[in-house]
Amino acid sequence: MKTQKDKFKIPQEVAYLNTAYMSPLLKSVEQIGIKAVSKKCFPYNIKVNDFFVPVEELKTLFAKLIQANTPNSIAVIPSASYGLATVSNNIRLNPDDEVLVVEDQFPSNIYTWKRLIERYKAKLKIIKSPTTNINRGKIWNQNILDSITNKTAVVALPQVHWADGTLFDLKSVREKSNQHNALLIVDGTQTVGAYPFSIKEIQPDALICASYKWLLGPYSIGLAFYGEKFNNGIPIEENWINRFNSENFAGLVNYQDIYKEGANRYSVGEVSNFILVPMAIKALEQIIEWDPQNIQNYCAEISQKSISKLNELSCFVEQEKFRGNHLFGIKLNKHINKEILKKEFEKNNVYVSFRGTFVRVSSHLFNSTEDFDKLIGCFKKAVI
Numbered sequence: 001m002k003t004q005k006d007k008f009k010i011p012q013e014v015a016y017l018n019t020a021y022m023s024p025l026l027k028s029v030e031q032i033g034i035k036a037v038s039k040k041c042f043p044y045n046i047k048v049n050d051f052f053v054p055v056e057e058l059k060t061l062f063a064k065l066i067q068a069n070t071p072n073s074i075a076v077i078p079s080a081s082y083g084l085a086t087v088s089n090n091i092r093l094n095p096d097d098e099v100l101v102v103e104d105q106f107p108s109n110i111y112t113w114k115r116l117i118e119r120y121k122a123k124l125k126i127i128k129s130p131t132t133n134i135n136r137g138k139i140w141n142q143n144i145l146d147s148i149t150n151k152t153a154v155v156a157l158p159q160v161h162w163a164d165g166t167l168f169d170l171k172s173v174r175e176k177s178n179q180h181n182a183l184l185i186v187d188g189t190q191t192v193g194a195y196p197f198s199i200k201e202i203q204p205d206a207l208i209c210a211s212y213k214w215l216l217g218p219y220s221i222g223l224a225f226y227g228e229k230f231n232n233g234i235p236i237e238e239n240w241i242n243r244f245n246s247e248n249f250a251g252l253v254n255y256q257d258i259y260k261e262g263a264n265r266y267s268v269g270e271v272s273n274f275i276l277v278p279m280a281i282k283a284l285e286q287i288i289e290w291d292p293q294n295i296q297n298y299c300a301e302i303s304q305k306s307i308s309k310l311n312e313l314s315c316f317v318e319q320e321k322f323r324g325n326h327l328f329g330i331k332l333n334k335h336i337n338k339e340i341l342k343k344e345f346e347k348n349n350v351y352v353s354f355r356g357t358f359v360r361v362s363s364h365l366f367n368s369t370e371d372f373d374k375l376i377g378c379f380k381k382a383v384i
């Protein structure tokens, strides 16, 4: 696969290695967004179908991307925290039950569980990141598997760690959690779109994704898959669109007790969002055409040489098998001056994120080996 930089507006002199923070819009998505904003100048052109057809298209594309059987298992959400709240609101725990998470997980995927365990006097079990750099990812994964027991009610994990890119073996976690009747809830925000995800293969009970990173969508819209266990749950809001026969605008006050099928009940109110939905559709079409596996391969290719150079500078980067190629962390050590490094990044237009003890580097199809060369140049200047 070749660079796709021409499809974005990132200037030549900018090394934007920070899609894990926020992706740039595709030019095509920007165009659709601008058109969509103007649409409401002429409200008489917004028809009944416009409330339903684009949303269906969006859910169908997302179902295709994640290999889910039906768009009826997909809900449109405004944020990852909203999608996770839907899950936690529909879980009952016993005292002493455990919700398992990993250390320094993204806060939206922690606070909801804290609230849940407080409600039921249950326990949050945090699997710490290993202190060693040798086989760090392998050990962390093994510790997760070893910690799933009959006490585990929920395993709530990301596919890769948002700060350092550690890859979690969700298939093995699913097998182990099934043995103990524990739910598997996955936050795919830092992978889905750039790393393959298959509902068929992993069979999570829920998969939650904000769209403004690897789904290349706008901010304030996301997508979630909810499995059969949530088919009869209670949604956060009781929006009219999610009820049976809501297409019949003349009959909306024939109030309906039943929801639309499957996960549709969990979509956010005003799900038809005439601006964000068409933008998210356009972005998903492009991602499906590219295929996330090709994005992984491309990111591996452009970063490979630099990762060897970082290792020569004694900077730890997780082994390829246990990290994403699109997102990885460079662990700072005493040989690197963090303040000099920050200044060098600024001077050279290199954009990354500092997350805990890691410099998080994330790439996409608009990046190139030159961007990574610039990154390495900054590290070399910061060696003390």
Ligand SMILES: Cc1ncc(COP(=O)(O)O)c(C=O)c1O
Pocket (backbone or CB within 6 Å): 020, 021, 078, 079, 080, 081, 082, 106, 108, 109, 158, 162, 187, 189, 190, 210
């Ligand atoms: C792993 C992960 N989940 C979720 C989010 C976003 O959460 P929310 O949509 O609740 O703001 C982020 C943002 O950085 C993230 O890294």
